[in-house]
Amino acid sequence: MNRVLTAPTNIRELAVFLEKMNNQKEFHIGFCGEDREEIFDTLMNDFSDLTVEESFIVAYHDSVIMGAIGFDVDIEGQYAEVWGPFVVNHDHSLAQELWNQLTERMPNEISCFSFFINQENQFVQDFVRENGGVDEGSHMVLDLNRDTYKNDKNSDYEVYAEDYQNSFSQLHNEAFPKTYYDAKTILSRLHENHHLYVVKENEKEIKGYVYIEANPKHQEANIEYVAVNSKYRRQGVGRILIAAALKQIFSYASIEEITICVSSDNTAAINLYRSLGFRVKYELVSYESRIKSPSS
Numbered sequence: 001m002n003r004v005l006t007a008p009t010n011i012r013e014l015a016v017f018l019e020k021m022n023n024q025k026e027f028h029i030g031f032c033g034e035d036r037e038e039i040f041d042t043l044m045n046d047f048s049d050l051t052v053e054e055s056f057i058v059a060y061h062d063s064v065i066m067g068a069i070g071f072d073v074d075i076e077g078q079y080a081e082v083w084g085p086f087v088v089n090h091d092h093s094l095a096q097e098l099w100n101q102l103t104e105r106m107p108n109e110i111s112c113f114s115f116f117i118n119q120e121n122q123f124v125q126d127f128v129r130e131n132g133g134v135d136e137g138s139h140m141v142l143d144l145n146r147d148t149y150k151n152d153k154n155s156d157y158e159v160y161a162e163d164y165q166n167s168f169s170q171l172h173n174e175a176f177p178k179t180y181y182d183a184k185t186i187l188s189r190l191h192e193n194h195h196l197y198v199v200k201e202n203e204k205e206i207k208g209y210v211y212i213e214a215n216p217k218h219q220e221a222n223i224e225y226v227a228v229n230s231k232y233r234r235q236g237v238g239r240i241l242i243a244a245a246l247k248q249i250f251s252y253a254s255i256e257e258i259t260i261c262v263s264s265d266n267t268a269a270i271n272l273y274r275s276l277g278f279r280v281k282y283e284l285v286s287y288e289s290r291i292k293s294p295s296s
Contacts, residue, residue, distance in 0.1 A: 003094075004060045005101055007053040008068070014058060015040035017065040021086040026123065030116030030141065030261070030284040032083045038218045048073045048080075050107075057102045059087070059094055067091065069098040071106065071113070074180065079112035090123045099131065115287040125285060133287035138264040142278035144246070146256045149277060152243035160196035160209070167205045168198065175227035186211055186225070197244045199237050207232040210241035214252055221249040223260050238272055246276065 008014045019036040021027040033039040048055040050073050059067035067087035071080035085095040103113075115133060117124050129135075160168065169183035181189070190196055193214040198206040208228035214221035223245050228237045249258050259281060262269045 003066065005057055005097060006060070008056050008058045009060075011043055011052060012036075012040055013065065014056065014068060015043060017068060018083070018086065025118050025120040025282065026090075027086055028118035028121050028282070029083055029086070029124070030118065030139075031081070035218070038215075038220060041215075041218055049075045054105065056083075057098050057105075059098060067094045067098055069095075069102055071102060071110075073106070073110060075107060075109060077180070078109050079114060080106070080110050081114045081116070085124065085127065092123075092127065095124075095127055096131075099127075111290060113289040115289070116284045117287065119283045119285050125287070128287045128289065131289060133289040136286040136288050139261050139284045139286060140264045140270060141259055141261050141281045141284060142270070142273050143257055143259040143281045144273075144276070144278045146250055149246060149250055151247060151250075152239070152276070154240050154243055156240050157197050157199050157244045160190070160198050163204055164198055164200065164206050168196075168209055171206065171209065171227055171229055172225065176225060179225075181224065189213070195245075195248050197241060197248075199232075199240055201232070207235070208237045208241055210245045212245045212248060214249060214255065216252040216254045219254045219256060221252065221255050221258055223249075223258070238269070239276070242272065242276060 015036045018032060018039050019034060022029060022032050022034050033042060043052050048071065055073060056068060056070040058065055067085060069082065069084035069086070071082060073080045085098050087095045087098070115124070115128050116139070117128070119138065165187070172183040172186065186196065193216065194212070195214075196209060196211045198209045201207050206229070208226070210226040211224045212221060213224055223242070226238065226241050226245070228241070246258065249255055260273060260278065261284070262273065264283065
């Protein structure tokens, strides 16, 4: 049987393949996930503005997956985060074929493709550069295990309240002007496992905030955003917020580990996380490609 490139025929099988590939540093792509159940849940419930069938191309040989690439598409933002290309034996021609076919299928408004690649994944870094990708800097991923977590007793924070809406929105949109969740989206996502904590200045203004999303079912949680108003930096506000986030995260019995991603240039943040017990897990190199699909 010849090699066939098509939409995934079995999402669970795809999740198993992605787990296997993404647990090897030479194939690893950031934010794709390293557990098959977590990956499957993301693909089914929280991946792309398009369907999984529209967002992934898989290469099969005799019904065995030999490669795959996926685009986590944000139509409003006009960009896609790239999962892959994952190809067995670093098959360059297959990687190129997967890329070409999926970009051809993208809506015309998708004008930017973002990659987050493990620094040890030289194959995909070379591939992206060959396809017009531009190095956008590096990010350090740090992790903290429950066994090494030490509860910070500081309680100078509180749960977000509506009175802080204007102050929070202004700070978030200034700190993260081009991001996947604007302030309005964050507020719309708050529920029992999504938490927003603030350190207040007064009854209307905040010094900083931290937003976390937990998924106890899949034993994971993320510190999505943390920001401190420039007027209140070097006052320990960031440490209070991170400690608040960790206290909430480890209140879930199923969660054993938390990972965070910080710009490698942000030594202050890295030192803060390390002071709270985090260790460096790996480093990601980010690339951005402005290549549009051939049909656009």
